[in-house]
Amino acid sequence: MKNGFQRRRALISKRAYRKVYSKATPITTAIIVLLVAIIVTLSVIIAKDAIEDKRLNTETAPSTDGATSAYEQTTAPKEEFDYSVYDTVSLGASDISKGTLVLVNRQNGFAPLSDSVHINLYADKDRHYSVASSDIALDQETYEALGKLTTSFFNETGKEILQITAGFRTKEQQQKYYNDMVSSVEDEDYYELPGYSDHHTGFAFDVKLYLEDGTSLSYGKNAEEHAKWIVDNYHKYGFIMRYPGDKTEHTGIIAEGNHFRYVGIPHSVYMRENSLCLEEYVSYLKHYSVEEPLEIMTGGKVYCVYYTQKLSETTQVYVPKDKMYSVSGNNADGFIVTYSVD
Template sequence: MAEKDLSQGTLVLVNRDHAYDPELPQTVSVFDKKTQSYFVKDKILSLREDTADALNQWMDAFAAESGKTDVNIVAGWRSYDTQVRLYQNAVNNKGQEYADAYLALPGCSEHHTGLAVDLDTYNIEDGTSGGFDGEGAYAWAVEHAWEYGFIQRYPPEKSDITGIDYESWHFRYVGLPHAYIMQAENLCLEEYIDYLRNYSFSGEHLTVTCLGTSYALYYCPKGQMIVPTSGSYTISGNNVDGFIITIRKP
């Protein structure tokens, strides 16, 4: 695996200490792919295909459960130039303190990965936005997000670690079993990436069963990649110093 592969995969850690600067991720228009269970802001908004597929499943399940189809996806992939513009607008309009609390420094936005979405709600009667606080009928979507591979990336109790204040609306796709482990162990992504370093190829693997499938995980420092000789597995860089190998057990 090459250095650039560190920024490939669903477990990349992107924050103010770890910028994301790969070639553009391959994204698809959410409008073109989406089901009827939710809205999307415009035809341009895009996500990585795995994230868009998982979003469809998540929103379909939420609509089936709640009868609500008014979630509106208002942010997906963001280019570097867009990040610069958003950050400058926030500084100009709301001040430096607000910008630093709520916006990523350009190059450090998770939206750059195509793995992050911002949820809002859309009032079809008058076209207004209702925000997404994750409460009331929407609590189901938050509680069950992990089943579809999503995590609430900036929980209130982790803002010291994430460097971002609570964002009830921002979800990040990490896939399974990662989203399951993170919610079960109450780990934000920074903590999870650290936690995975406890498991190595030659040592103990992290084993877990979720939604009927068993997995074994381990971490390899970059330059020391060891992969299984057979079976089904995925590799993700952590965008810091190594790779996570996730083996799906038969």
């Protein structure tokens, strides 16, 4: 880009050229040289000022935290991260679909694990909930958390009105359920496909309310009235509502107010407090690493949560040496480590 000054200099040079070659005298040549020298000196001074102005602007620009300037932030030495308090565990490709944070939806299929153990709910005679059939089963940890939730519900309210209507489903069972559902509704796009169902994990179950007088009610519509304690407290036991009505764009599933999913503490608490569905949470956790984990405070404890991207063969995942931790695959592209600081 040519500025005014450069244009002026170009004009002078042309004129000078003409003069020099038409009637060049030592005096005119001297004047021209002097003029050029003055102009060059001026331009150097102007340029210097411009640079100085720019530097001043950078230094006085307000920084986001109000404490350090942009210049200082980029040059401040980074504190060394202490990896010596971590071990690494080696995880294989199949580990991606193990753990309570597995994301199962139309983009992320899930084959029920052959070595997974499911607990039959009907066999438990001390439970404070009922089961709709004798073959409903859940993953061990989910089963135990459900026991704690419903026992607390009973202790607080004297009620035993939660009924479990579905739990772990094989691909064949999901196919049957899917066929039944789509034959009775218009839009099959919003039902879980066999091979892509949350029920394959063993961490999910459906409920309804079975009142003392024998009345059966749907949970989603009537929970506020009959099971308010559950509505207010399920997240403290590791549970989330997997398909909230306002998250269909993320989950791909139409509101299912009766479908609980176990993800474990502290995830359930964080998700509820921040209104995140599992799709959103799993994607959100990718911002956190072992060096800069997500900190979650709940139940008087501080938890650290972070993500490690899955590599093609095996993935080395940092885990704390002297603390209890858990690792879960996300069933998509990485692993999530959770540990309690205390």
